[in-house]
Amino acid sequence: MHEDLHGRLAEVPTPEGAAAIETLDPDDWAAFRSLAHQVVDDTLDDMERLRARPVWRPTPPDLQAAFTTAAPREGQGVEQVYREFREAVAPYRMGNDHPRFWGWYMGNGSPVGALAAFLAAAMNSNLGGGNHVANQVEQQVVRWCAEVVGLPEGSSGLLTSGASMANLIGLAVARQVHAPVDVRSAGLRAQPAEMVVYASRETHSCNQRAVELFGLGNRSYRKIEVGADYRLELPALERAIAEDRSAGRTPYCVIGNAGTINTGAVDDLAAIADVCSREGLWFHVDGAIGAMAGLAPRLRPLLRGIERADSVALDLHKWMHVPFEAGVALVRPATDHRLTFTLTPDYLEHTVRGLAGGDVWFSDLGPQLSREFKALKAWMAFKTHGFDLYGRLMQRNVDQAEYLAERVEREPELELMAPVGLNIVCFRAVPAALDERSRDRLNRELLVLLQESGVAVPSYTTLNGRYCLRVAISNHRTRTEDLDLLLDTVLELMPHAASAVAA
Numbered sequence: 001m002h003e004d005l006h007g008r009l010a011e012v013p014t015p016e017g018a019a020a021i022e023t024l025d026p027d028d029w030a031a032f033r034s035l036a037h038q039v040v041d042d043t044l045d046d047m048e049r050l051r052a053r054p055v056w057r058p059t060p061p062d063l064q065a066a067f068t069t070a071a072p073r074e075g076q077g078v079e080q081v082y083r084e085f086r087e088a089v090a091p092y093r094m095g096n097d098h099p100r101f102w103g104w105y106m107g108n109g110s111p112v113g114a115l116a117a118f119l120a121a122a123m124n125s126n127l128g129g130g131n132h133v134a135n136q137v138e139q140q141v142v143r144w145c146a147e148v149v150g151l152p153e154g155s156s157g158l159l160t161s162g163a164s165m166a167n168l169i170g171l172a173v174a175r176q177v178h179a180p181v182d183v184r185s186a187g188l189r190a191q192p193a194e195m196v197v198y199a200s201r202e203t204h205s206c207n208q209r210a211v212e213l214f215g216l217g218n219r220s221y222r223k224i225e226v227g228a229d230y231r232l233e234l235p236a237l238e239r240a241i242a243e244d245r246s247a248g249r250t251p252y253c254v255i256g257n258a259g260t261i262n263t264g265a266v267d268d269l270a271a272i273a274d275v276c277s278r279e280g281l282w283f284h285v286d287g288a289i290g291a292m293a294g295l296a297p298r299l300r301p302l303l304r305g306i307e308r309a310d311s312v313a314l315d316l317h318k319w320m321h322v323p324f325e326a327g328v329a330l331v332r333p334a335t336d337h338r339l340t341f342t343l344t345p346d347y348l349e350h351t352v353r354g355l356a357g358g359d360v361w362f363s364d365l366g367p368q369l370s371r372e373f374k375a376l377k378a379w380m381a382f383k384t385h386g387f388d389l390y391g392r393l394m395q396r397n398v399d400q401a402e403y404l405a406e407r408v409e410r411e412p413e414l415e416l417m418a419p420v421g422l423n424i425v426c427f428r429a430v431p432a433a434l435d436e437r438s439r440d441r442l443n444r445e446l447l448v449l450l451q452e453s454g455v456a457v458p459s460y461t462t463l464n465g466r467y468c469l470r471v472a473i474s475n476h477r478t479r480t481e482d483l484d485l486l487l488d489t490v491l492e493l494m495p496h497a498a499s500a501v502a503a
């Protein structure tokens with residue numbers, strides 16, 4: 001019967017000669033198609049030639065004015081708007097697609113990822129739930145990530161905007177599972193004791209923010225000391241848990257890091273898993289940077305213990321280069337994951353048959369209802385390239401970080417500021433003629449000069465009270481020569497930075 005009805009759809013007549021109605025579709029499909037081909041050509045030209053571009057340049061002030069005009073009441077036509085995009089938007093991008101971008105911790109995207117983002121937008125599926133194929137795609141991407149991380153089959157998960165949201169989801173399930181009363185119904189006022197979470201002081205700030213948003217207060221977020229390698233100190237963790245227990249508080253979760261944001265340090269995850277199982281605590285891993293690093297066989301031993309986590313947050317828009325945004329929250333106990341978030345109003349009742357069917361509704365697994373078809377970017381890119389290639393690219397970045405650190409150590413006027421964790425190198429200029437305070441100012445100036453030169457974009461951090469340049473080499477386009485150019489330019493700019501500081 002369905003085939004018959006589907007067949008008849010193809011015969012539905014177009015209302016030739018009927019009065020046109022307004023829609024958002026083009027009036028002239030042929031003209032739109034030709035512009036769309038031009039868009040693809042221009043975009044691929046940009047991608048193919050991006051090495052020749054400055055990494056970053058500021059948006060000129062006169063162009064910034066274009067972004068302060070009032071809401072357009074009349075349409076300008078897509079040709080005009082695209083021209084404006086080419087002139088005022090495309091040239092002043094962040095630069096994180098460039099081979100010499102090493103700021104904060106970013107992925108570069110990829111041509112396949114960009115095509116997939118276009119296809120997903122054209123499908124315009126809503127991944128809140130329901131029985132449609134995009135749902136299967138997302139479930140498959142989640143299963144692949146769980147497999148790489150080493151979580152067992154049957155673990156739960158969903159794609160998120162990034163690791164901030166993925167950490168929030170993991171920590172929310174932890175709170176739900178370990179709270180002495182049901183926080184969903186009774187709320188925090190009913191808690192008999194303060195609930196405490198532990199993380200090294202190098203842990204990303206989004207975890208503290210999650211705890212604050214839960215209403216648990218950041219006084220219940222213990223920042224545990226790290227060693228010289230910037231990894232969590234286990235005796236300090238154990239002491240803190242014991243102190244809290246004897247003060248009548250309720251420890252409930254430890255966050256381990258698979259790559260910290262400052263230096264890329266990977267905590268001893270197996271040892272933290274031991275503490276958690278001994279103490280009956282939830283083990284959450286912030287793996288925004290390194291959860292997928294096991295794809296590189298030589299890096300796998302570093303992550304030992306991650307497979308014992310109760311929840312893992314990871315980012316696909318970082319080292320996996322899926323275009324922004326794409327993170328994943330993985331939760332081992334699937335039922336707990338669902339029970340933390342599910343809330344189904346009548347109009348979203350899940351059915352067995354029809355479009356409201358489907359075994360997983362992602363709106364049951366996080367705070368969002370409407371959700372983008374992010375999974376297609378990951379699915380197409382991973383199938384196109386294969387996970388082994390990502391492993392090789394990660395290993396190359398780690399080797400490049402070691403290379404850069406060695407070069408830094410050979411330069412008398414540069415100082416390596418921390419052991420290289422995974423692929424992050426922190427260093428600063430230390431000209432003998434300058435005292436400590438001037439050195440901080442010099443390095444700040446040096447970084448800005450470097451970024452303004454358009455040659456390279458590292459970022460910065462402060463380690464042990466000293467400001468330094470931070471080079472996070474999560475870049476599938478970086479060649480070793482790019483790192484040589486970085487250091488040569490740093491050395492060349494140093495006297496200019498010094499005179500700016502002296503002036």
Ligand SMILES: Cc1ncc(COP(=O)(O)O)c(C=O)c1O
Pocket residue numbers: 104105161162163164165204206259260261286287288289315327
């Ligand atoms: C270790 C770590 N956790 C969490 C985050 C936050 O991730 P996102 O920006 O994807 O929300 C970052 C971002 O750099 C990170 O490095």
